[in-house]
Amino acid sequence: MGSYDALLVLSFGGPEGPDDVMPFLENVVRGRGVPRARLEAVAEHYLAFGGVSPINGQNRALVEALRGVVDVPVYWGNRNWHPFGEDVVRRMKDDGVRRAAVFATSAFAGYSSCRQYYEDIARISVEGGPQLVKLRHFGDHPGFVAAMVDHVGQALEKLPDARLVFTAHSVPVSAPGTGLYEAQLRRSAELVGEAVGRTDWDLVWQSRSGPPQVPWLEPDILDHLRAIDAPAVLAPIGFVSDHMEVVYDLDTEAVQLAAELGRPLVRAATVGTHPRFVHMIRELMNEPSQPQCAVDCCQAYARA
Incomplete structure (x- = not known):
């Protein structure tokens, strides 16, 4: 498919049990000095659902749907929780992947929704590992x-x-x-x-x-x-x-x-694993080039 020999679904991540909730939230806000009380308040949202975020199950479902549509191996990694993107990229290297498309589970511009995924790609890339190419924004696809x-x-x-x-x-x-x-x-x-x-x-x-x-x-x-x-x-x-x-x-x-x-x-439901959305990812991979944002686009901002 195109010039890629793998697809990496790169997402936010989420806890999968009560013991995961605070470590996950600490990963989300690392370096930002967010008060403990704020994290505890957000933790209650997750604990109301048994400490399990729906996002991981939904990403697993998306990966399975993609495996029926694309003809290259599909991997999944996260920014803030297991499976961490850096671990997955090391596995991709061991599997011999040379160049992978990266589908970030966010459709639009902005720091958290786009620029931070470029930062993630730079952070999780490994010497001798695959070249990681972020697919473009797709909200109007x-x-x-x-x-x-x-x-x-x-x-x-x-x-x-x-x-x-x-x-x-x-x-x-x-x-x-x-x-x-x-x-x-x-x-x-x-x-x-x-x-x-x-x-x-x-x-x-x-x-x-x-x-x-x-x-x-x-x-x-x-x-x-x-x-x-x-x-x-x-x-x-x-x-x-x-x-x-x-x-x-x-x-x-x-x-x-x-x-x-x-x-x-x-x-209304989100796009989830709707067939047109899943096939859209294949279509993005088949585009001859991927517009890349300028290096100073949507830079990080001070958050509390």
């Missing part, structure tokens, strides 16, 4: 859009008079790359909205963290649900799988708020 259209359409069938509300992870307004991140999300939402016959959609934000005095993208999903006097279909377009920030922020907090407000709410 027809495969991603088609998968979202299917899932949003299914949700709208359950609640046809609902307001269509797209959600994505909030980021600090001042963070490098925020403008491009928001513009790409709005373009994806526009494409999905057009395909399902909705031009009156909203794009809102979720999962913000950090000190309250630092402005982040708004409105927050919960504030937005309070402000609109209508049933809602939530479409988490900023995420590729139903991981913790989806099942907690949307399926738990947003669902609870909607019940309190007495307003119907349906949440």
